Every structure is written in structure tokens, then in C-alpha cells.
Amino acid sequence: MRVPFIKMHGLGNDFVVLDARDNSLPAMTPQVARALADRRLGIGCDQVVLLEPSETCDFRVRFFNADGSESGACGNGSRAVALLHGAHAVVETAGGPITLEPLSGGAQVDMGSPRFDWDAIPLAYAMDIFAMPVGWDVLQSPMAVSVGNPHVVFFVENADAVDLASLGPVIEHDPLFPERVNVNVASLAGRDHLTLHVWERGAGLTRACGSGACATAVAAIRKGLAASPVRVSLPGGDLTIAWQPGGTILMRGPANESFRGTFAWDDYA
Known part of the structure; x- marks a missing residue:
């Protein structure tokens, strides 16, 4: 066949x-x-x-x-x-x-719409998902969000400097995440611009991750770090993410x- x-x-x-x-x-x-x-x-x-x-x-x-x-x-x-x-x-x-x-x-x-309930992401147990009291080496206190699949988002000074190839699989398989998790490491380039690297659950480092860009933009807006729409720059290029609290996420790109x-x-x- x-x-x-x-x-x-x-x-x-x-x-x-x-x-x-x-x-x-x-x-x-x-x-x-x-x-x-x-x-x-x-x-x-x-x-x-x-x-x-x-x-x-x-x-x-x-x-x-x-x-x-x-x-x-x-x-x-x-x-x-x-x-x-x-x-x-x-x-x-x-x-x-x-x-x-x-x-x-x-x-x-x-x-x-993004989901912020700990059991909808899901996490293994209840905690503050907006500033999680956990960390792995240089990556500390992430925010968790589900955009149809589970994500944790870390904001750092320089996303390019993080060894995500080493830390990504450790976080993905941590028992805190019963369905594993996508790992997003971002730095702020402005109120409407983020730089992002993603370790994808089940795929590893990729040149771009659309759901990761959505999750990271939502986290930045929810934390007051950015305003919608947000340009998210990944190794493969840029996506534009628009979201207002209470609404749905609009992703635009090639x-x-x-x-x-x-x-x-x-x-x-």
C-alpha cells in the first residue's frame, strides 16, 4: 500500500x-x-x-x-x-x-483559550502556577500554562546563553509533570518583542515551536512583562502572538x- x-x-x-x-x-x-x-x-x-x-x-x-x-x-x-x-x-x-x-x-x-489551573496543565500536585516554587540549575520559578499541551516558561536575561539541550530533557521528564512538559526559555527584547528557545516534549530542540510561542507570549502578558501583540523571535524566524486576558490566542506566521x-x-x- x-x-x-x-x-x-x-x-x-x-x-x-x-x-x-x-x-x-x-x-x-x-x-x-x-x-x-x-x-x-x-x-x-x-x-x-x-x-x-x-x-x-x-x-x-x-x-x-x-x-x-x-x-x-x-x-x-x-x-x-x-x-x-x-x-x-x-x-x-x-x-x-x-x-x-x-x-x-x-x-x-x-x-x-489558555488554561492556568494546575490540574489542567497538568502538574502532579497543586501549586502557584504563576511563580512555581521550583527550579533546575539556572532556570528558576517558571510559569506553567496549557495551550492544548503543557508548557513551563522561564524568563531569563539571555535566553541564548542557557544550555537548554542539557536542561530541557531533565525538566521534560521531571515527575512534577505527569504528561511531561514543553520547556520555554525567553528573554525580553522590548515590551512587544521576546527571544525564545524551546525544548519540545517528544521532539527535543527545534527551530520553532508555535504552541511554545503562544504559551510564552501569554505568560509575558499575564506577568505584565509585555503587551499584546507580541513578536516572538525563534531560531527559525518570527511569529506574532495576540492575546487579551479572558480571550483566545491568535498566532500568525509563515x-x-x-x-x-x-x-x-x-x-x-
């Missing part, structure tokens, strides 16, 4: 997109997702994105990390899907419904199609 795929990226955060809305595919498994994501033996990507029919929305989107685990949200992947779909859509995700709007060269995504091809499903199962 040969399966068509579309290779896409948002700011270098890359995806293998499988469209099963009209033609069903065998069930996606962690093994298949890991094999497709392998950059030496597979197609290679940070996430596998699967489009399926939905009973409640225009269609359903599922996100699988490079380690095979499934994520509730992916901002860059959502923009790629908006570009591929080519029209306004409300889509079902494991993190809740989101709204896609393609734009010239990219898309705007309404990511829904997305690109790289190439298309086919693969034999049984080679990866």
Missing part, C-alpha cells in the same frame, strides 16, 4: 502530513510515527501530522512527535495544515477545537510546503 505524503514546515519546524480525510489509512502507531520521523531511515520530521474526518468539526488533526508520542496541539503544524487546506476551517484536535485561516505565505490560527512523495506503509509498520 503506497501512501502519499506532503512535507511541510513552519519556520523550520518540519512535518510529514498524511491526509486521510477522504481515503482511510491503517491505524497510526507510535512505531510508524517514529519510523516516518527518523531523519536517516525515514522521511524525517519533528512531527507527523494526520488529517482525519471529524463528526464535530470540518476535520480532525492529530500530531505525533518524533518519539511516537501524541501531542494535543502544534502551532506550526496547524499553520501548515491551514496552508494545505486553503480555506477557513474549524478543526478538532486532542487539545480542543482551533480555527485556521490561511494567509498569503502562511496562516493565522486561533489556538483557543508556513511552507517543501515537497510531496509516497511511501510503502508496510516498510514503516
Whole structure:
């Protein structure tokens, strides 16, 4: 069985997109997702994105990390899907419904409302999520927020100087986070500008993380460090995040199609 795929990226955060809305595919498994994501033996990507029919929305989107685990949200992947779909859509995700709007060269995504309850993020036990009394080496007192998937956000003087490749996996797998966590390290470049590095749960360091940009902008606005809209600069480029307390998060940025091809499903199962 040969399966068509579309290779896409948002700011270098890359995806293998499988469209099963009209033609069903065998069930996606962690093994298949890991094999497709392998950059030496597979197609290679940070996430596998699967489009399926939905009973409640225009269609359903599922996100699988490079380690095979499934994520509730992916901002860059959502923009790629908006570009591929080519029209306004409300889509079902494991993190809740989101709204896609393609734009010239990219898309705007309404990511829904952030969640601040400790058990919605989730954390292993109750604590102040706005200034968590925990730390790991130079990273101290983060804020936690869910934007469909769990994030902790650290504000530091110089995000570029933090060894996130070492600290990221330690924090991701800390027992405080029963579903693991995405780790965001940001520094302020102005009231409307942040510099950000992200260790993604299940994927590691990536050139960009859309949900991480959303979580970090929300944290900065909630703490009074920044005002909406916020430009978030990641190694792969910039995103614009708009959010007002009580509202939903609007993310705007580029997305690109790289190439298309086919693969034999049984080679990866």
C-alpha cells in the first residue's frame, strides 16, 4: 500500500502530513510515527501530522512527535495544515477545537483559550502556577500554562546563553509533570518583542515551536512583562502572538510546503 505524503514546515519546524480525510489509512502507531520521523531511515520530521474526518468539526488533526508520542496541539503544524487546506476551517484536535485561516505565505490560527489551573496543565500536585516554587540549575520559578499541551516558561536575561539541550530533557521528564512538559526559555527584547528557545516534549530542540510561542507570549502578558501583540523571535524566524486576558490566542506566521512523495506503509509498520 503506497501512501502519499506532503512535507511541510513552519519556520523550520518540519512535518510529514498524511491526509486521510477522504481515503482511510491503517491505524497510526507510535512505531510508524517514529519510523516516518527518523531523519536517516525515514522521511524525517519533528512531527507527523494526520488529517482525519471529524463528526464535530470540518476535520480532525492529530500530531505525533518524533518519539511516537501524541501531542494535543502544534502551532506550526496547524499553520501548515491551514496552508494545505486553503480555506477557513474549524478543526478538532486532542487539545480542543482551533480555527485556521490561511494567509498569503502562511496562516493565522486561533489556538483557543489558555488554561492556568494546575490540574489542567497538568502538574502532579497543586501549586502557584504563576511563580512555581521550583527550579533546575539556572532556570528558576517558571510559569506553567496549557495551550492544548503543557508548557513551563522561564524568563531569563539571555535566553541564548542557557544550555537548554542539557536542561530541557531533565525538566521534560521531571515527575512534577505527569504528561511531561514543553520547556520555554525567553528573554525580553522590548515590551512587544521576546527571544525564545524551546525544548519540545517528544521532539527535543527545534527551530520553532508555535504552541511554545503562544504559551510564552501569554505568560509575558499575564506577568505584565509585555503587551499584546507580541513578536516572538525563534531560531527559525518570527511569529506574532495576540492575546487579551479572558480571550483566545491568535498566532500568525509563515508556513511552507517543501515537497510531496509516497511511501510503502508496510516498510514503516
